[in-house]
Amino acid sequence: MKKVTKFLSVNTSIPILIGIMIIATILDVSFMAPGNLFNVFNQNAIKGIMAIGMSFVILNGFFDMSLCTLLSLTAALACGLQPKIGVVGAVLVALLVGLIVGIINGLLVAYVGINAFVVTLALMLGCRGFAYIYPDEQSISATSDAFRAFGTGKLGPLTYISWLYIIGLLIAHYVLRYTSHGRNTYAAGGNASAAENAGINVRKTIFINFVICGVLSGLGGILYAAQNGASTPALGWPDMHMLVIAGVVLGGSKLSGGYGNIWYSLIGVMILGVVNNIMSITNAQPWVSTFCTGAIMIAVLIADKFLSDARAKAGLKN
Numbered sequence: 482m483k484k485v486t487k488f489l490s491v492n493t494s495i496p497i498l499i500g501i502m503i504i505a506t507i508l509d510v511s512f513m514a515p516g517n518l519f520n521v522f523n524q525n526a527i528k529g530i531m532a533i534g535m536s537f538v539i540l541n542g543f544f545d546m547s548l549c550t551l552l553s554l555t556a557a558l559a560c561g562l563q564p565k566i567g568v569v570g571a572v573l574v575a576l577l578v579g580l581i582v583g584i585i586n587g588l589l590v591a592y593v594g595i596n597a598f599v600v601t602l603a604l605m606l607g608c609r610g611f612a613y614i615y616p617d618e619q620s621i622s623a624t625s626d627a628f629r630a631f632g633t634g635k636l637g638p639l640t641y642i643s644w645l646y647i648i649g650l651l652i653a654h655y656v657l658r659y660t661s662h663g664r665n666t667y668a669a670g671g672n673a674s675a676a677e678n679a680g681i682n683v684r685k686t687i688f689i690n691f692v693i694c695g696v697l698s699g700l701g702g703i704l705y706a707a708q709n710g711a712s713t714p715a716l717g718w719p720d721m722h723m724l725v726i727a728g729v730v731l732g733g734s735k736l737s738g739g740y741g742n743i744w745y746s747l748i749g750v751m752i753l754g755v756v757n758n759i760m761s762i763t764n765a766q767p768w769v770s771t772f773c774t775g776a777i778m779i780a781v782l783i784a785d786k787f788l789s790d791a792r793a794k795a796g797l798k799n
Contacts, residue, residue: 494733494748497777501755509762517758519638525754526646527704528721532728532746533653534697537690539729540657541670542738543590543597545691547604548698549721551582553612555702556712559628560621568625572703579699580692582608587691591684605722613714620713623706632707642704649697653743666690671739720771727778728753752777 505512512518531548538545555575562571582604589600623629634641657663668676669683676683706712732749734741753774760770 494731494745494752497731497780498748498752498755501752501759501777505755505759505762508759512758512762515638521751521754521758523640523643524757525750526640526643527701527708528725528728528753529646529747529750530642530649530704531698531701531721531725532750533649533743534694535725536653536729536734536741536743536746537657537666538694539726539734539736540666540738540741541687541690542673542736543687543691544601544722544726544736545586545694545698546598546601546722547582547586547608548694548701548725549717549719549723550605550607550609550612551579551695551698552702552705552717552721553712553714554608554615555579555699556706556716557612557616557621557702557714559703559706560623560712561616563624563628568628572628575703576696576699579695579697579702581695582699583692583695584688586695587688590691591687609718612716616712616714618714620711622711628707629710632704632710642708645704650743650747657743662686662689667739669738724753724774727774730782731778 502512531552535545535548555578558578559571559575562574565571566574586597586601586604589595590597631641636644639647657666665676665681665683665686668679668681669686673683702712702716705716728749729741729746730736730749731752732741732745732747734745734749756773756777757770759765760767760773
């Protein structure tokens with residue numbers, strides 16, 4: 482029992498998730514039906530994939546504002562280029578754009594030393610402009626049946642996209658826990674100066690993590706296009722990046738860096754998913770969901786702050 486209590490005191494997001502699920506069940510007993518729970522997971526899988534990339538960046542003490550418009554740009558490319566170069570070529574070009582944006586972010590933040598907020602905000606605005614210019618401010622429909630089939634297809638109770646998310650979680654877990662890059666990420670986020678003194682290439686670590694975030698953000702755009710069968714310039718705007726960051730932080734990762742793991746992002750994304758499901762059950766206006774997400778985030782951060790201070794006084798590690 483003591484071990485369970487200690488675990489829950491360290492992972493404050495888990496009781497929050499359980500509490501929200503209880504509220505959802507009270508509002509509608511069908512919430513806990515396996516089919517509905519799978520639907521919550523399926524509906525938030527793309528957001529979860531992007532949260533994986535954001536987790537790597539946040540573990541270094543940064544965040545990436547360019548995610549929301551990179552999402553719309555890569556979605557437009559994935560749909561618009563299909564008639565010209567085929568679905569495979571279109572997907573590869575969209576991923577390449579995500580890679581390039583990640584490289585630019587990483588170079589300017591890690592090697593030039595520009596503030597990450599300013600750099601990623603500039604890329605966010607640039608990608609937004611291209612997301613409107615390329616399709617001439619119009620929506621673009623996907624022409625490939627296979628592309629749309631992948632976006633909506635299922636294997637068992639989970640969509641193909643959800644299985645891709647699960648694979649991404651497992652790969653990210655392995656990288657962070659069992660590779661030198663994962664160890665370097667935690668070290669650089671916890672204390673960059675100490676990491677440098679220990680021989681860790683902090684700049685390279687930060688650069689790689691921004692690249693990972695860029696690629697997964699680009700992948701998110703491709704998957705949204707496949708799921709919806711079309712792209713729109715407004716996709717992801719204006720708050721997708723904030724929702725993804727909120728998901729990572731709600732899960733328990735610290736914006737200061739050095740603390741968290743990839744499973745925390747899963748918990749945070751599911752908190753957002755359950756909140757949205759409750760809003761759907763109660764037929765609430767969309768802004769109510771935004772308000773509730775903010776309120777829950779503040780509650781989690783306050784609880785985490787008090788528990789962190791208590792653990793510090795007790796001589797326990799966070």
